[in-house]
Amino acid sequence: MGGLDLKAYAGLFKTYTELRVQENRTIQISFVKGNNTVNLRSATSGVSARAYQNGSWGFASSPELTPDAIASVVKEATENALFLDSRERKGKAPLPVAAVSSDNDFSTKKPRLGQKELVDFVRQIDDEIARRYPGLASRSVILRCLDMEKTLLTSDGSYSHSMIPRSQIHVMLSVEKDGAPVELMESYGGLGQFEDVFESPSSLWEGIERQYQHLMKKSEGVFAEAGVKTCVLDAELAGILAHEAIGHTCEADLVMGGSVAGDWIGKQVASPLVTLVDFANTALGQTCPVPVYVDDEGTRAEDAVIIEKGVLKSFLHNKESARHFGVQPKGNARAFLFSDEPIIRMRNTGILPGTSKLEDMIASVDDGYYLIKPSNGQADLTSEFMFGVTLGYEIRGGKLGRAIKDTTISGVAFDMLKTVSMISNDMKWLGHGMCGKKQNIPVGMGGPAIKCQVTIGGR
Amino acid sequence: MTDPRRSSEYGLNALLKAGADKAQCQVTRIEKHELNVISGEMSLLRTTFDTQVKLIAIKDGKKGSTTINKSDPDSVSRGAAEALAIAEASVPDEANDIAEGQPAARFVSGSESPDRDSMHYRMKELLETARERYPTLLMLQAFLDFTREDTYVVNSNGVDFSAVKGVYRCTAVFSAKEEGKVSSFNGTSVAIRDLDTPLIDCGSLRRLMRETTEQIHTCHVSGKFTGDVIIAPDCLGDMLAFLDDSIRDRALISGTSVYRDSLDQLVASPVLSLHSRPVSGEICNGYFITSDGYSAQNSTIVDRGLLKTFLLSLYGSKKTGKARAVNDGGAYVVDPGETTLDEIVKSVDRGLLLVRFSGGNPNENGDFSGVAKNSYFIENGQVKYPISETMISGNLAECYRNIRSVSRERVNYGYAVFPWVAVSGVTILGK
Numbered sequence: 001m002g003g004l005d006l007k008a009y010a011g012l013f014k015t016y017t018e019l020r021v022q023e024n025r026t027i028q029i030s031f032v033k034g035n036n037t038v039n040l041r042s043a044t045s046g047v048s049a050r051a052y053q054n055g056s057w058g059f060a061s062s063p064e065l066t067p068d069a070i071a072s073v074v075k076e077a078t079e080n081a082l083f084l085d086s087r088e089r090k091g092k093a094p095l096p097v098a099a100v101s102s103d104n105d106f107s108t109k110k111p112r113l114g115q116k117e118l119v120d121f122v123r124q125i126d127d128e129i130a131r132r133y134p135g136l137a138s139r140s141v142i143l144r145c146l147d148m149e150k151t152l153l154t155s156d157g158s159y160s161h162s163m164i165p166r167s168q169i170h171v172m173l174s175v176e177k178d179g180a181p182v183e184l185m186e187s188y189g190g191l192g193q194f195e196d197v198f199e200s201p202s203s204l205w206e207g208i209e210r211q212y213q214h215l216m217k218k219s220e221g222v223f224a225e226a227g228v229k230t231c232v233l234d235a236e237l238a239g240i241l242a243h244e245a246i247g248h249t250c251e252a253d254l255v256m257g258g259s260v261a262g263d264w265i266g267k268q269v270a271s272p273l274v275t276l277v278d279f280a281n282t283a284l285g286q287t288c289p290v291p292v293y294v295d296d297e298g299t300r301a302e303d304a305v306i307i308e309k310g311v312l313k314s315f316l317h318n319k320e321s322a323r324h325f326g327v328q329p330k331g332n333a334r335a336f337l338f339s340d341e342p343i344i345r346m347r348n349t350g351i352l353p354g355t356s357k358l359e360d361m362i363a364s365v366d367d368g369y370y371l372i373k374p375s376n377g378q379a380d381l382t383s384e385f386m387f388g389v390t391l392g393y394e395i396r397g398g399k400l401g402r403a404i405k406d407t408t409i410s411g412v413a414f415d416m417l418k419t420v421s422m423i424s425n426d427m428k429w430l431g432h433g434m435c436g437k438k439q440n441i442p443v444g445m446g447g448p449a450i451k452c453q454v455t456i457g458g459r
Numbered sequence: 460m461t462d463p464r465r466s467s468e469y470g471l472n473a474l475l476k477a478g479a480d481k482a483q484c485q486v487t488r489i490e491k492h493e494l495n496v497i498s499g500e501m502s503l504l505r506t507t508f509d510t511q512v513k514l515i516a517i518k519d520g521k522k523g524s525t526t527i528n529k530s531d532p533d534s535v536s537r538g539a540a541e542a543l544a545i546a547e548a549s550v551p552d553e554a555n556d557i558a559e560g561q562p563a564a565r566f567v568s569g570s571e572s573p574d575r576d577s578m579h580y581r582m583k584e585l586l587e588t589a590r591e592r593y594p595t596l597l598m599l600q601a602f603l604d605f606t607r608e609d610t611y612v613v614n615s616n617g618v619d620f621s622a623v624k625g626v627y628r629c630t631a632v633f634s635a636k637e638e639g640k641v642s643s644f645n646g647t648s649v650a651i652r653d654l655d656t657p658l659i660d661c662g663s664l665r666r667l668m669r670e671t672t673e674q675i676h677t678c679h680v681s682g683k684f685t686g687d688v689i690i691a692p693d694c695l696g697d698m699l700a701f702l703d704d705s706i707r708d709r710a711l712i713s714g715t716s717v718y719r720d721s722l723d724q725l726v727a728s729p730v731l732s733l734h735s736r737p738v739s740g741e742i743c744n745g746y747f748i749t750s751d752g753y754s755a756q757n758s759t760i761v762d763r764g765l766l767k768t769f770l771l772s773l774y775g776s777k778k779t780g781k782a783r784a785v786n787d788g789g790a791y792v793v794d795p796g797e798t799t800l801d802e803i804v805k806s807v808d809r810g811l812l813l814v815r816f817s818g819g820n821p822n823e824n825g826d827f828s829g830v831a832k833n834s835y836f837i838e839n840g841q842v843k844y845p846i847s848e849t850m851i852s853g854n855l856a857e858c859y860r861n862i863r864s865v866s867r868e869r870v871n872y873g874y875a876v877f878p879w880v881a882v883s884g885v886t887i888l889g890k
Contacts, residue, residue: 032709032712032713033712033713033714035550035552035554035712035778036549036550036552037708037709037712037774039522039523039524039545039546039548039549040523040524040525040526040545041525041526041541041545042525042526042527043525043526043527043528044509044526044527044528045528045529046509046528048507050503055500056501056502056503056504057495057502057503057504058503058504058505059503059504059505059506059507060505060506060507061506061507061508061509062507062508063508063509063510063528063529064529076506077506080503080504080505080506081504083504083575084501084503084504087501087579087583088500088501090500114544114548115523115544115545115548116547116548117548118548119548119549119550123550137713137714137715138713138714138715139713140709140713174713174715174823180717180823180824181715181717181822181823181824182822182823182824183715183822183823226683226850226852226886226888227683227888253497253498253599253600254599256497256498257498257597257598257599257600257632257633257634257644258597258599258634258635258636258641258642258644259641260641263639339507339509341495341503341505375819375820376819376820378817380643380644380817380832381599381634381641381642381643381644382641382642382643382847384643384830384832384847384848386817386818386819386829386830387819388818388819388820388829389819390819390822405822405826406819406821406822406826407819407828407852408818408819408827408828408829408830408850408852410829410830410848410850411848412848438600438602455848455850455888457828457829457850457852457888
């Protein structure tokens with residue numbers, strides 16, 4: 001990507017236009033039960049342009065990064081916008097102007113490791129798991145690294161460059177209980193290139209030991225008792241709740257699509273204990289898992305406060321929806337690949353910490369569950385949500401009891417948030433989130449633990 | 460752009476020149492034209508070109524692969540060298556291999572280029588029909604794209620395949636709103652060969668749009684009970700995903716699959732027959748070449764309840780000592796049953812018509828639970844009302860065995876053909 005000066009192409013813009021050059025680089029190394037099943041690298045790069053004409057957009061992209069290819073995508077994007085405008089004739093006003101400059105590069109300063117060193121690193125983890133836990137029925141260790149490097153020029157004067165990496169090791173452990181498999185996955189790592197995230201295989205032992213102990217308890221686990229229960233949702237579940245059940249319902253495109261949140265700005269939608277923010281890049285003094293400084297429309301990224309002390313404050317916007325609602329965009333327009341157009345996305349979404357201690361929250365529950373790890377999650381325009389839960393424990397008389405089998409929790413988020421009665425005083429981020437709204441894209445989700453009423457599935 | 464056939468041959472030669480004992484190169488050129496609707500308005504026309512070059516090298520039993528999206532000789536040479544370097548870094552495994560030689564073949568399906576005017580006309584028609592017939596409906600997002608893929612696969616065993624596929628795909632996501640009340644959103648996708656038919660008449664679009672407008676006002680199901688669930692074609696794929704996952708490489712190599720010893724055993728009710736038909740006429744968005752470089756063939760996965768094949772890759776086959784699948788799975792077709800949907804509904808005492816399932820991933824054992832979305836309560840043989848906040852749970856392996864009827868009617872989505880399937884013994888939890 002080096003050496004391309006996008007500013008040289010500004011003269012080609014005939015209307016509002018974004019020109020973006022992007023490369024996504026990935027590494028994947030997988031060991032399944034000692035077998036090196038995947039060992040690959042990929043790089044996907046190219047140039048795209050998006051042009052705007054009276055409310056109609058045109059987009060074009062090419063994998064080639066030659067001057068001719070760049071000129072060609074600008075021309076084709078413009079022609080696409082004109083084609084659509086000629087048919088639709090919306091006559092909409094110009095977009096809000098943004099002119100910012102930014103360069104944020106999270107590349108490691110350390111010497112880069114080669115593929116053999118990475119394979120050896122993953123294999124050492126796999127070997128150690130096999131040595132320490134011979135009773136496992138199966139194990140998988142998967143390294144995934146993603147570098148996203150973007151350079152953006154817009155016709156209204158924004159110019160930005162960013163290189164945002166993430167590196168993760170996923171460990172899946174499985175035991176057999178009464179002839180049936182019981183498994184538990186844990187993810188390690190987050191923002192940064194491999195060399196900055198993982199020091200040595202031994203840095204994972206403590207986490208993997210904790211994971212194994214949870215798995216052993218889960219293998220003796222019981223079905224949760226189905227029904228509405230008082231639950232303490234740990235940080236990862238609170239994070240996925242913030243993202244799926246609240247964040248999505250407050251994305252302006254979904255608001256225009258009928259989301260229940262559309263009618264509730266300024267209204268009490270949650271307990272006064274709840275403040276929920278879509279952070280741009282920094283939360284409570286720490287860099288977020290997916291820092292965004294300038295979005296893919298060239299808007300400076302700022303925090304968006306969605307709920308403040310229980311009151312719904314704002315939606316998430318791109319330039320077009322911000323103009324529609326008469327507010328300022330805060331940098332939520334993001335694209336995953338060079339060939340993707342920016343759409344309204346969350347960045348790092350979480351509930352702010354409260355004042356309670358986790359142990360006090362558990363002690364306050366007479367009959368309920370402490371739910372720790374989510375699998376996947378989905379939500380709805382109605383704010384009805386569902387999350388898979390892969391690790392949790394009974395709470396009986398204020399004490400943790402037996403582990404539970406995999407289950408699902410559900411509810412109506414804006415009802416459920418009104419039942420929040422305690423929030424822990426810490427904050428953890430889930431650094432491996434991917435959101436699948438048209439395009440998959442990395443997101444951060446996080447929060448403290450929350451105590452609330454929720455429907456839990458079971459038998 | 461470089462000619463993709465020449466790029467594939469160049470890539471294969473570069474891999475062998477770099478020292479590979481065995482090598483394979485696949486080059487796919489992708490051209491996509493996509494019309495987007497956001498919030499009921501035609502918003503974006505998108506034209507994208509891309510190239511995928513997948514280079515696989517095996518040296519001394521060690522395998523490496525790289526994927527790049529540049530097809531010029533310098534980029535391909537660098538990619539080939541990197542694939543060799545990755546192979547060198549890898550662990551030797553006798554199961555690493557590439558497809559053996561097969562007769563050269565060229566496969567063609569669908570149109571060569573899009574009809575942009577017809578794309579615009581059909582999308583406009585869909586929006587106008589929806590507004591007219593279903594005034595409370597909100598079209599959240601809709602995409603109509605034409606994608607053409609030119610694929611070339613060559614390897615050092617003499618494989619020489621090419622495939623050209625052009626297909627239209629329409630996806631629509633919608634909700635309905637009236638007097639401040641909103642339905643759950645629903646959505647569907649369909650693949651079609653041409654634009655001869657109005658989009659609303661493709662797949663299950665018309666039915667789902669109508670149902671969504673009915674789902675603004677929902678009722679709760681009361682209590683917890685065990686009942687029948689009629690799984691609509693729209694979420695049958697989700698329900699079959701557990702079987703699909705459990706008969707692939709990861710589950711069988713790791714030994715965690717509940718079906719690891721179930722070949723030729725009953726894994727489902729005898730009323731269920733499931734096929735994978737990537738090269739059949741009824742599937743317009745299938746595929747001709749497997750990811751291993753074999754010519755894809757149709758297969759029967761489940762024949763009247765009996766598991767007939769695993770979906771093992773070449774690597775998975777060698778690793779487990781079981782037969783390689785003749786395709787990559789997908790393109791699923793479920794045989795129609797003997798009864799009509801009406802008759803099936805009439806046979807249900809108390810249960811649900813499940814149209815969308817929002818659930819956690821089932822565990823390796825098949826236990827699942829989740830929310831019945833866009834679904835209906837059935838009582839005394841009648842569909843009573845749309846529901847909300849209703850969970851279902853059970854075990855998918857048991858559900859397959861508890862299928863009691865399959866409908867005569869089916870929906871063709873272009874990538875799958877599914878009927879309605881009735882399952883007994885599902886736990887239903889209302890309020």
